[in-house]
Amino acid sequence: MYRAPLKPRPLSLLPLLPLLSARPLRSTRRPRRALALAATAALAAPLAFTAPDRAAATEPYTLTPVQVTVDTGARDCRVDADLYRPAGVSREHPAPAVLITNGFGGSKNDGSTDDTARAFASRGYVTLVYSGLGFGRSGCTISLDDPRIDGRAASGLVDFLAGERPAEDGTRPDFVTLDRRGDPRVGMIGGSYGGAVQLATASRDHRLDALVPMITWSDLGQSMLPNGSGAKGTSGDTPGVYKWQWTNGFYLIGEGQPITVPNADPSRINSLACLHFVSEACNIFKTLNSGVLREKPMRELLGYARGISAAGYAQGIKAPTLLIQGQADSLFTLNEAESTYRMLRSQGVSTRMIWQSAGHSGGVSDPARGELNMDAGNLETSYVGKRILAWFDGYLRHRDVGTGPAFAYYRDWIEDPARTYATGPAVPALSERLYLSGDGKLVGERRQVRSGSRTYANLPVPTSHSGSPLLHTLGLPDPAPYDLKGTHLAWTSAPLPEPTEVVGAARAHLRVHSPRTERVQHSGDAADKLVLFAKLYDLAPDGSKTLVHRLVAPVRVPDVRRDFSVELPGIVHRYEQGHRLQFVVAASDDAHFGNRGIKPVTVTSAPGSTGTLDLPVVGGSG
Numbered sequence: 001m002y003r004a005p006l007k008p009r010p011l012s013l014l015p016l017l018p019l020l021s022a023r024p025l026r027s028t029r030r031p032r033r034a035l036a037l038a039a040t041a042a043l044a045a046p047l048a049f050t051a052p053d054r055a056a057a058t059e060p061y062t063l064t065p066v067q068v069t070v071d072t073g074a075r076d077c078r079v080d081a082d083l084y085r086p087a088g089v090s091r092e093h094p095a096p097a098v099l100i101t102n103g104f105g106g107s108k109n110d111g112s113t114d115d116t117a118r119a120f121a122s123r124g125y126v127t128l129v130y131s132g133l134g135f136g137r138s139g140c141t142i143s144l145d146d147p148r149i150d151g152r153a154a155s156g157l158v159d160f161l162a163g164e165r166p167a168e169d170g171t172r173p174d175f176v177t178l179d180r181r182g183d184p185r186v187g188m189i190g191g192s193y194g195g196a197v198q199l200a201t202a203s204r205d206h207r208l209d210a211l212v213p214m215i216t217w218s219d220l221g222q223s224m225l226p227n228g229s230g231a232k233g234t235s236g237d238t239p240g241v242y243k244w245q246w247t248n249g250f251y252l253i254g255e256g257q258p259i260t261v262p263n264a265d266p267s268r269i270n271s272l273a274c275l276h277f278v279s280e281a282c283n284i285f286k287t288l289n290s291g292v293l294r295e296k297p298m299r300e301l302l303g304y305a306r307g308i309s310a311a312g313y314a315q316g317i318k319a320p321t322l323l324i325q326g327q328a329d330s331l332f333t334l335n336e337a338e339s340t341y342r343m344l345r346s347q348g349v350s351t352r353m354i355w356q357s358a359g360h361s362g363g364v365s366d367p368a369r370g371e372l373n374m375d376a377g378n379l380e381t382s383y384v385g386k387r388i389l390a391w392f393d394g395y396l397r398h399r400d401v402g403t404g405p406a407f408a409y410y411r412d413w414i415e416d417p418a419r420t421y422a423t424g425p426a427v428p429a430l431s432e433r434l435y436l437s438g439d440g441k442l443v444g445e446r447r448q449v450r451s452g453s454r455t456y457a458n459l460p461v462p463t464s465h466s467g468s469p470l471l472h473t474l475g476l477p478d479p480a481p482y483d484l485k486g487t488h489l490a491w492t493s494a495p496l497p498e499p500t501e502v503v504g505a506a507r508a509h510l511r512v513h514s515p516r517t518e519r520v521q522h523s524g525d526a527a528d529k530l531v532l533f534a535k536l537y538d539l540a541p542d543g544s545k546t547l548v549h550r551l552v553a554p555v556r557v558p559d560v561r562r563d564f565s566v567e568l569p570g571i572v573h574r575y576e577q578g579h580r581l582q583f584v585v586a587a588s589d590d591a592h593f594g595n596r597g598i599k600p601v602t603v604t605s606a607p608g609s610t611g612t613l614d615l616p617v618v619g620g621s622g
Contacts (some may be wrong), residue, residue, distance in 0.1 A: 061088045066167035069147065070156030072133070072140065072149045075267060079153060080137035081130035082108055084121035085175060096185040096209075096396035097126040097161045099154065104193035105137025105253040107261065116189065119379065125392070126176050128161060132193065134257060134276055141269040142254045143278045144220065145193060145306045151200035154188075158207055161186055167465035175395075183207045187396050189388070191215045192332070192360070199340070203316035210395035212388055214324040215359050217332045218278070218339040219312075221305030225288065228534060228553035228566040239298045239526045241533075241554030242288050242593040245469045246331050249283040251277075267603040280304050291593065293526035314343040320350035320403070322391045324384065326359020327410065327572050328549045330591070331468060334570030335505055338427055352391075353427075353571060355409040356384055361472060361549060368410065372419030383408070383421045409503060409574075413574040420500040422618075423596040427570075428503045434493065434581075436510075438605035440585060442493040442613065449607045456489050457600040458587035463487040464533065465590050467550030481537075489603055491613075492539065495578045504616035505570040508534055511563045511611065513602040518560055520597070527596045530557040533589045534566045537582040538575055545582070548573045554592050579605040583613050 032481035064083045069076050089095045098120045104114045108131045133153055134142035143149040151486035159165035161184040166172040177185040187210035188198040195216030217223045224247045227240030257268070257276050261419035269275060272317045274282030286299050304314040321344055334355055344351040357368040367373045372382040379385040387408070390401045414420045434442045438452020463484040471478040483490075512530070520528040534553040538546040551569035559566060575581055587601070588594040605611065 021475075025419060059118070059122070061085055061118075061127075064088075064171060066169065066171050067161075068130075068157060068160050068165065068167050069554065070153045070165075072152050074149075077133055077140035077153055077267060078138065078265070078592075079130050079133070079157065080108060081128055081157070081540055082114075082117065083171070083173065084117055084127040084129070084199065085173075086121055086124045086126065089126060089175045091174045093174050095124055095126050096392075097128060097175045098392070099157060099161070099186055099188045100127065100129040100190050100394075101132045101154070101194045101197055102135060103191055104250060105135065106140075107131040107258075109136060113190075113194070120189075120392075123389075126161070126173065128157060130157060132197065134254070134268055136261055137265075139263075139265040139280050141268060142257075142276055142281065143356070144308050145196040145200045146278070147200035147203050147313055149278070150197050151204050151270075154197055154201040155197060155205040155207075157343065158184060158186060158201075158205055162207075179209075185396055187211065187392050189214075189392075196220075199310045199317060199321075200313070202319040202321075203310075203313040206318050208319040208595070210392055211319050211321045212391060213321065213340075215326045216336070217309060218336040218343075219306060219309045221302040221309070222311075223301070223336065224284070224305070224330055224555045228555045228568065229558060229564045238529065238556050238558045239293045239302065241531050241556055243331075243554070243591065244288075244593055245591045247288060249286065249469065291527060291596075294524060295526075298526060300513075305508050310340045310343065310509070314340065315347060317344060317347075317349060319390070320395050322354075323351065323353040324388075325353070325355055326361075326363065327355055327357055327570075328362030329359025330469065330549070330551055330569075331360040333551065333568065335617045338505070338570060341427075350403065351406075352387075352404055353407050354384060354387060354421075355407075355570075357410040357412060357413050361467065361469070368412060368416075368420070368484045370420035371410065410576070411501075411572060412450050422503075428616040428618050430504075430616050432615045432617045434583075434613045434615070435602070436491045436583070436605055436611035436613065438610075440489075440491055442491045442581060446607055446610070449605055449610045451606040453602055453604040454489050455600055455602040456487055456587055457598060458487060458584075458595045459484075459598070460537060462588040462590035462594060464586040464588050466533075466535065466547060466552045468591060475574060478550075481545075481550060483584060483586050487588065488584055490537075490582055490584045492583075493581045495541070495580055496575055497577065499577050500575040500581075501573070501618045502536075502575065502615050503572050503618050506536060506568040506616065507614045508566040508568065509612045509614075510566060510585070510603070511609075512557070512560055513604065514560045514599050516597070517557075519598045521560065526556060529600065530560050530599055531588075531595045532557065532601070533553065533586045533592070534568055535586070536568060536571070537584060538573065539580040539582050540576075541578050552589055554589065 061084045066081050066083050068079045100117050108129045117127045121127040131138040133140040161176050162182045163172050163174050164182050189212040191214035195213035198211045198213045223238035254276050287297050323337045325334050341353045372385040387404050393399045394401045406425050408421050408423045410420055435446055435449050437443050437449045439450045466481050468478050514530055517530040532555050548571045553566055553568045555566050
């Protein structure tokens with residue numbers, strides 16, 4: 001079965017619970033920090049294939065465990081790997097290679113990562129699957145896919161596949177197709193943490209011939225500290241809103257590695273202050289959990305996060321890249337993939353993008369109809385499976401199979417599995433504008449706007465809920481999204497006269513009035529600026545409402561005296577005829593840090609001056 005994210009392993013994380021009470025946070029969310037541990041399970045394994053029952057057939061390859069020592073600049077690191085050699089592949093009959101590594105917290109021995117390797121080895125690719133630095137039995141500390149460390153380590157494994165760097169037992173593969181001496185024909189595939197390392201490696205090693213990064217980040221600063229008011233594809237000048245559940249998940253599973261995967265390698269220890277992360281990465285967690293967002297430390301934090309992200313090194317990437325991102329993903333949204341896509345395309349890299357249904361926030365146990373499902377044996381027949389195979393066949397085997405359309409997206413409202421994907425030359429542009437009327441309506445023309453003012457205020461505790469990575473990961477019921485009265489504002493459209501399909505990221509243009517914020521917003525600590533959360537609901541005629549994939553846009557307003565824009569998370573959603581679209585601005589969200597102090601907010605509308613909501617609407621498609 002094709003899973004995204006893969007099955008969580010919460011039991012392996014239970015020994016870490018004592019760690020949680022030792023580091024209180026300066027936040028109203030302090031009582032819930034202990035719950036952040038469980039959010040890590042969705043990070044523990046990458047998006048990957050689960051191969052058919054291996055007991056049912058003879059495996060068409062041989063497997064050789066190897067350990068390869070690689071130079072990461074500051075130190076040598078021992079990498080634990082498995083080398084798969086397909087039957088019939090030899091020095092006289094070489095084959096191209098595929099390089100795979102695990103998601104955050106996993107290893108080469110994860111069922112998901114291992115099965116991905118077996119799937120490609122079964123299809124004739126020499127496959128090297130390895131545990132990332134700091135995970136499994138590999139040495140060294142965790143550096144968050146830093147190209148200077150993780151990228152350099154992966155480049156050392158490319159040397160191994162080229163026959164230039166032997167394993168510790170002397171293994172030196174001589175059956176990988178070479179384009180020239182020292183240059184093996186090799187692609188990479190993997191998800192989440194195992195997706196970002198591909199981009200990091202390609203930025204410094206141009207021997208990579210094809211990449212398939214899945215559900216990964218473009219700007220890690222924007223992922224952990226999202227700010228919908230920042231410039232597209234950047235962290236912006238104003239720090240965003242701390243995504244505390246997801247981010248503490250990274251920290252806790254990393255610090256707990258010796259408990260979950262015992263390993264006595266001393267190179268995996270940094271210091272008592274930060275056991276298993278490099279110091280720069282550890283500083284991210286400490287700074288964000290402090291609740292203090294002063295200019296100098298935040299500039300350093302965001303600069304480091306950008307340097308370990310495609311946003312900071314994309315100019316070095318030359319390898320053809322097939323980006324696959326999940327619609328159900330509050331960790332790395334569709335906006336992340338679109339940002340990387342635009343950067344790579346702008347510099348002439350052959351790039352394609354698919355928005356599949358499943359991501360870190362959904363699609364774990366039951367793949368949507370028509371999606372890649374290895375248990376059903378549809379790698380060669382599902383849309384995503386065929387695109388992946390064609391990508392590697394084209395760039396690694398040099399077959400004339402085509403690279404497919406520039407953009408494709410899954411539609412959950414289509415019943416026929418063969419028609420669930422739509423394609424196009426690009427992500428749809430913003431095409432329909434609605435206006436925020438003073439009476440709480442969303443209207444289609446400016447002249448329909450009614451003058452009026454409305455006010456909401458935050459409370460000392462969160463009063464809105466979108467979705468909990470913690471509860472989702474544990475498989476526990478997650479309450480339906482809600483917003484308490486008086487702590488949000490909503491604008492609602494009339495019933496739609498026909499089905500309306502939104503594909504991409506909506507954008508709102510707002511102006512708010514908050515005198516209390518004005519008095520403190522220039523204190524030198526960005527935590528004193530106004531925080532709000534924008535989101536889109538689908539209201540059915542029966543009164544039920546849906547927050548699409550439970551996605552919200554956290555915003556730290558740069559200056560409440562000025563207009564600002566908000567980019568919402570990308571979605572693929574069909575609003576049925578008779579449904580209403582509702583735009584909400586809320587004071588809080590319990591998966592994020594919120595406002596410091598009580599900050600009432602007023603929004604005023606008039607026909608000549610009102611907020612707007614722009615939507616990327618596409619034509620109906622049955």
